[in-house]
Amino acid sequence: MSQPRRIHDIAHARAGDKGNTSNVSVWAYDPKDYPLLKQQLTADRIKKAFPKLFTGAVTRYEMDDLHGLNFVLLDALEGGVNTSLNLDSHGKSFSYLILGLPIEA
Amino acid sequence: MRSDTIRLGCGAGFSSDRLGPAVDLAQRGALDYLVFECLGERTMAFGHRDRMLDPARGYNPQLRARMRGVLAHCHANGTKIITNMGVANPRAAALLTVDIARELGLSGLRVACVEGDDVTHLIGPDTEFMDHPGAVKDVGLRMVGANVYLGVEALLPALQAGADVVIAGRIADPALFLSPLVHRFGWALDDWTALGRGTLAGHLMECGMQVTGGYFADPGFKDVPRLADCGFPIAEVQPDGSFVITKLDDTGGCVTPATVKEQLLYEVHDPAAYLTPDVTANFRGVSVAEVGRDRVRVSGADGSARPDKLKVTIGFDGGFLGEGGVSYAGPNARARAELAADVVRERLTRINQLGGDLRVDLIGLNSLHQTAEVPMSDSADVRLHVALRSTDRDDIDTMLWEVESLLCCGPAGGGGYRGQVTPCVVTHSALIARDQVSPSFEVFVA
Structure with missing residues (x-):
């Protein structure tokens, strides 16, 4: 019954921006999937998955009681909404970029 | 006769937010306060540009439409309005609102403007930036204005003076919601726990529909009913600072633990240190519980002493x-x-x-x-x-x-x-x- 899965299958996420810093919170739908999420979705993994996009430090904060992780991505927005020429200058789509990563059950 | 609960509504979460759902809240929300949060960092700078072109402008372009839509309902229902729609010109915004009130026959309506956030005169070429190296002189662009994030202390005197409508410029977003709580519950300005809880209520409300199903739907995974008719949020706040987030029953959208959790950390970095002019709020121990259909109870926020300095944009x-x-x-x-x-x-x-x-x-x-x-x-x-x-x-x-x-x-x-x-x-x-x-x-x- 095991099938290839993405983080999108077990979690939901939202991205926000402040200046040149993005944050993406990722929440397990089912509390029983949270340990897997916490084990596999590390700050290091996100930085390595998108090295050209997330060039600055990546910090992870854990919200164990609510089964969520918060990633703070420094220097991730091409200077921020002021100067970015990206169509998504706020980095709103980063949430789904991260949800697209594979997860192993 | 109102109970101990204060009902806050959010009528806008950004400058171009919808009007209809705000009118719904003014009409049927049984609100104590209706808050319009309409000001981002860039919106402020555009306000300064507008005011440079015409000294009578510089406030939110939708101010007239919003006030015409909600003022009579709020007056009839005893709902006070708090907003940062003054942008770069709160005085002109207040005077326009007075004109609209007169057109609507709302004689005696008290409209306050709050000023003092414009600190352009304090900024010089050598003013250094807080989050990266460099100073104003290094930017190479024309400065249009500078505004400090004010907190509860800026809004309280206007509320205490009995204003029906309070119009400010740069106020920290959560403080727009925290101020009436401090005013009505009599919280001390160093009761960090209460201020932390009220700040969380403000933080969850300040982006409008982002807590009632907006910015959330993902068909087949996170379905939101009647998204096109999504309602703006209501917070029912208790004297201890805990609260329920909800919305009008007949509106679209949804309030669930998931919508609340996504908004809990929206634009938050360290959940244990959310900085505002009023408090360092701590969201680490927050609990969310579904207590009814489209009703989520939020408790457990805390706080510690406010930062020494104020942020200027x-x-x-x-x-x-x-x-x-x-x-x-x-x-x-x-x-x-x-x-x-x-x-x-x-x-x-x-x-x-x-x-x-x-x-x-x-x-x-x-x-x-x-x-x-x-x-x-x-x-x-x-x-x-x-x-x-x-x-x-x-x-x-x-x-x-x-x-x-x-x-x-x-x-x-x-x-x-x-x-x-x-x-x-x-x-x-x-x-x-x-x-x-x-x-x-x-x-x-x-």
């Missing part, structure tokens, strides 16, 4: 952003779009020698995450998108001309040229001492 005139595009579809669309991108890059850099920041994307392939290592899709519907930022309008016009010329001079089958020019602002942040700021208010009676 400094706005600069950033010139223009030009964007032009042409579409390619069908067989070999991707190759033709890529050729168009090469041509336009060469034309702009080698032949026109344009300066400024240029970016060329292919929408339908990988335009948003061009710099991430994601495999590109093989769409047969691709749009060339060229963006240029410059303080020189001639450069922008040259770029748009070059993109449009692809219609006859570029690869086969290109169509659908559109071009647009958007004024830009640039913002930076700095810190100033609290004693450099002295907010004030004035009440105008309709």
Whole structure:
């Protein structure tokens, strides 16, 4: 019954921006999937998955009681909404970029 | 007769938010306070630009429509209004609101403007930025204005003076919601736990529908009922600072633990240290519990002493952003779009020698995450998108001309040229001492 899965299958996420810093919170739908999420979705993994996009430090904060992780991505927005020429200058789509990563059950 | 519960509504979570759901809340929300949060960092800078062009302007462009929509309902229902729609000119916004109140026959309505957030006079060439190296003089752009984030202390006197409508400029977003709680519950300004809890209520409310199903739907995974009719949120706050987030029953959208959790950390970095002018709020121990349909109870926030210094946003005139595009579809669309991108890059850099920041994307392939290592899709519907930022309008016009010329001079089958020019602002942040700021208010009676 095991099938290839993405983080999108077990979690939901939202991205926000402040200046040149993005944050993406990722929440397990089912509390029983949270340990897997916490084990596999590390700050290091996100930085390595998108090295050209997330060039600055990546910090992870854990919200164990609510089964969520918060990633703070420094220097991730091409200077921020002021100067970015990206169509998504706020980095709103980063949430789904991260949800697209594979997860192993 | 009102109970111990204070009912707060959010009538806007950003400057261009919808009006209809705000009117619904004014009419049927049984609210104590209706809050309109309409001010981002860049919106503030645009307000300064508007005021430079016309000293009677500089407030939120939708102020008139919003006040005309809600003022009579709020007056009839005993609901007070708090907003930052004053942007760069709260006094003019208050005077316009008085005029509207008179037109509506609301004689005696008390409208306060809160001032003191404009600290342009405190900013000089040597003012250093807080989050990266450099000073104002290094930006190389014309400063349009600077505003400090004020907190509860700026709004309280106007509420205590019995204002029915309080119109401010730069106020920390959560403070728009925290102020009436402090006012009505009599919380001390160093009761950090209460201020932390009230700040969480404000934080969850300040983006409007982002807690009632907006910015949330993902069909098949996170379905939101009647998204087109989504309602704005209501917070029912208890004297201990715990609260329930809900919405009007007959509106679309949903309030669930998931919508609340996503908004809990929206634009938050360290959940244990959310800084505002009023408190260092701690969201680490927050609990959310579904207590009814579209009713989520939130408790457990805390707080510690407020930061010593206040944050200032400094706005600069950033010139223009030009964007032009042409579409390619069908067989070999991707190759033709890529050729168009090469041509336009060469034309702009080698032949026109344009300066400024240029970016060329292919929408339908990988335009948003061009710099991430994601495999590109093989769409047969691709749009060339060229963006240029410059303080020189001639450069922008040259770029748009070059993109449009692809219609006859570029690869086969290109169509659908559109071009647009958007004024830009640039913002930076700095810190100033609290004693450099002295907010004030004035009440105008309709």
